[in-house]
Amino acid sequence: MTLPQVIPNSPQWKDCLRYIAQRVNEQSFNTWFKPTRGGINGDGQFYLAVPNQFVADWIKGHFGEVIDEAFREVLGSSYQLEFVIAQIPEVPEQNALNLELPLPERPEPLPVPQTQPLGRRHDHNLNRKYTFDSLVVGDFNQFAFAAAQAVAEAPGLNKYNPLFIYGGTGLGKTHIVQAIGNAILEAFPNKQIFYATSEKFTSDFIASISDRTIADFTKVYRDVDVLIIDDIQFFSGKESTQEQFFHTFNSLHHLGKMIVLTADRPPREIKGLEERLLSRFQWGLVADLQAPDLENRTAILYKKLETEGITLPDNIVRYIADQVQTNIRELEGALIRLLAYASLRQEEVDLKLAEKVLGGGNSVKCKVIEIEAIQRKAAEYFKVEPHMMQAKKKTADVVLARQVAMYLCRSLTSNSLKVIGAAFGGRDHSTVIHACDLISRRMAREPDLRHKIDQISASLLY
Numbered sequence: 001m002t003l004p005q006v007i008p009n010s011p012q013w014k015d016c017l018r019y020i021a022q023r024v025n026e027q028s029f030n031t032w033f034k035p036t037r038g039g040i041n042g043d044g045q046f047y048l049a050v051p052n053q054f055v056a057d058w059i060k061g062h063f064g065e066v067i068d069e070a071f072r073e074v075l076g077s078s079y080q081l082e083f084v085i086a087q088i089p090e091v092p093e094q095n096a097l098n099l100e101l102p103l104p105e106r107p108e109p110l111p112v113p114q115t116q117p118l119g120r121r122h123d124h125n126l127n128r129k130y131t132f133d134s135l136v137v138g139d140f141n142q143f144a145f146a147a148a149q150a151v152a153e154a155p156g157l158n159k160y161n162p163l164f165i166y167g168g169t170g171l172g173k174t175h176i177v178q179a180i181g182n183a184i185l186e187a188f189p190n191k192q193i194f195y196a197t198s199e200k201f202t203s204d205f206i207a208s209i210s211d212r213t214i215a216d217f218t219k220v221y222r223d224v225d226v227l228i229i230d231d232i233q234f235f236s237g238k239e240s241t242q243e244q245f246f247h248t249f250n251s252l253h254h255l256g257k258m259i260v261l262t263a264d265r266p267p268r269e270i271k272g273l274e275e276r277l278l279s280r281f282q283w284g285l286v287a288d289l290q291a292p293d294l295e296n297r298t299a300i301l302y303k304k305l306e307t308e309g310i311t312l313p314d315n316i317v318r319y320i321a322d323q324v325q326t327n328i329r330e331l332e333g334a335l336i337r338l339l340a341y342a343s344l345r346q347e348e349v350d351l352k353l354a355e356k357v358l359g360g361g362n363s364v365k366c367k368v369i370e371i372e373a374i375q376r377k378a379a380e381y382f383k384v385e386p387h388m389m390q391a392k393k394k395t396a397d398v399v400l401a402r403q404v405a406m407y408l409c410r411s412l413t414s415n416s417l418k419v420i421g422a423a424f425g426g427r428d429h430s431t432v433i434h435a436c437d438l439i440s441r442r443m444a445r446e447p448d449l450r451h452k453i454d455q456i457s458a459s460l461l462y
Contacts, residue, residue: 011037013048016070021068025124032059037086046071046079050084058084059127064432068394078396083412087241107235124185125195127326127433129307129440130178136303138296141172144287148176152183155191155226155258160250160285162259166266170329173262176289177228180260184226189224191225198234199418199427202241222251232281233263249280259284296332297321304332309444310339316354322389323358334358336411340461343454369412371423381456390425403435404453412460 010290016038021029036059037049050056056412060083061069071079091313097199103410132152138144143166151163167173181193196204208217221227227248235242252259263270265283266288292300298321305312320338324331379386382401389402402424409420417429424432443450 007453009037012040012075013038013046014066015074019070019074020066023069024063024270024444025185025428028063029456030384032063034173040079041082044079045082049064049084052085056085059083065399065431068090068399069438072396072399078394078399092439099289117244122191124181125430125433126181126185126193127437128182129376129437130175131182131342132179134303134307135175135179136296136300137173138292138299140290140292140296141176144176144289147285147287148180149183151258151260152180152187155184156256161256162261162281164261164267164281164285164286165282165289166263166329168264170327171289171291172328173289174230175260177230178373179421181228183228184258187224192223193226193228194221194224195228195230196221197230197416197429198232198417198419201229201245202235202238203418205241211280218248221248224252224257227252227258230262231264231369232261233265233273235277236270238276242277246274246277246280249277253280253283269347289327291327294325295322297346299334300328300331304335305442307438308441312349313351316349317353319351319354320358333411336457337461340454340457343451343458345458370408371420372413373414373460374412375405375423375457377460378402378408381452390423403439406432406435407439408453408457408460412457 013036017033017036020033024033032055035051035055038047040046048056048059050059060081064081067081068078071077091179098266121429124238131147133144142169145162147160148165151160152157165173165177176192178195181195184191185193186371204220208214229245235245261281266286267273268277268279298318301317301321305317314365316338320331320334324334338349338354338357341347342353377391378401382396382397382404384401388398389405391398406420406424409415409423410417413420416421417432421427421429421432439449439453443453
């Protein structure tokens with residue numbers, strides 16, 4: 001592309017930066033976005049000047065979809081992003097967004113400023129919608145909630161280290177531990193927090209062995225202030241992974257860093273884990289989550305409806321809460337099924353319809369849904385080619401279809417974030433989290449989009 005002698009930091013990119021600053025944590029923004037200059041060239045491409053190729057590759061790989069979102073939300077259009085390597089002089093922070101950047105004829109990459117070890121340059125992987133405020137608290141989770149709040153107020157500085165939370169599937173373990181991370185992020189913005197599933201820890205460890213990057217792996221997981229590992233029971237039978245986590249645990253605990261773990265059962269009931277790990281899991285506090293009772297199930301439904309911007313009659317909410325007595329995930333799933341069926345048939349949601357859809361033996365039966373079916377249906381609805389679900393293309397129509405499909409995969413199937421991400425061209429689980437978060441927020445403020453998604457859900461379910 002042809003570039004001017006001076007690359008201005010355009011008003012458009014400044015506006016995008018303000019938007020991006022609200023979507024990523026402060027450390028990530030300062031490290032990756034502050035040393036950039038951007039604008040639109042005469043060919044309608046959006047150029048982004050960065051200090052070296054490493055920064056370009058990192059932004060492209062980790063923040064591409066956030067930038068696309070900023071383009072659409074702030075500028076009202078999608079752009080093809082073109083990276084330019086250029087020397088970017090140091091400027092006072094207050095003038096950083098007003099700088100005009102000279103572009104040398106033969107730019108030489110500058111090293112990334114080593115303000116912190118490379119291994120700490122990662123996102124926290126937290127879903128920002130998982131907060132204490134969005135959590136319904138009752139007898140079923142009161143103890144775990146109180147412990148989580150105590151940890152968030154003084155991470156690593158109390159006797160609750162590690163905090164081990166256990167409970168059955170769909171009872172809110174992920175929500176409560178990510179709420180800890182988000183609360184710490186809010187109160188202590190300089191602390192390094194990292195959330196990962198046990199599957200990610202294992203896959204990252206295996207990849208580090210294969211790539212001979214074990215030192216980078218240990219930095220990512222040990223150079224943090226708070227480490228949150230979800231579903232620790234999946235370490236069972238994996239001896240090398242357990243060995244690595246044992247040393248990770250010891251390193252963090254010795255330094256007074258906070259460790260938060262979840263599992264589907266208490267430590268002593270997890271088979272296939274080494275005794276030395278089981279004993280360490282009980283050094284701090286072990287808290288459980290129970291299935292919510294009727295009153296709490298009702299409160300959970302009201303909270304879900306409030307979040308999604310939906311209103312239902314009280315008798316319908318109480319009926320759903322009475323019908324689904326297992327866990328929170330199935331409770332929310334029943335609500336989705338009811339709304340989807342009503343949208344498909346263009347019927348008003350009343351008690352008769354709720355009984356028809358959710359009423360047991362004579363109720364309408366749902367299909368078992370596969371990821372591929374969701375991808376095909378979303379592609380068909382948004383008029384894009386099905387293979388674009390796995391592609392890297394980021395035009396507005398493709399991105400929307402892909403994000404909706406990810407949201408539906410998370411809502412309508414039991415697949416893990418890792419499995420969903422893999423089905424969409426090997427994308428990271430954090431991309432799936434971002435897509436689900438974005439679509440959920442858009443549905444709350446865009447009734448038309450909600451209607452479209454309800455239609456797709458209904459056509460898949462019934």
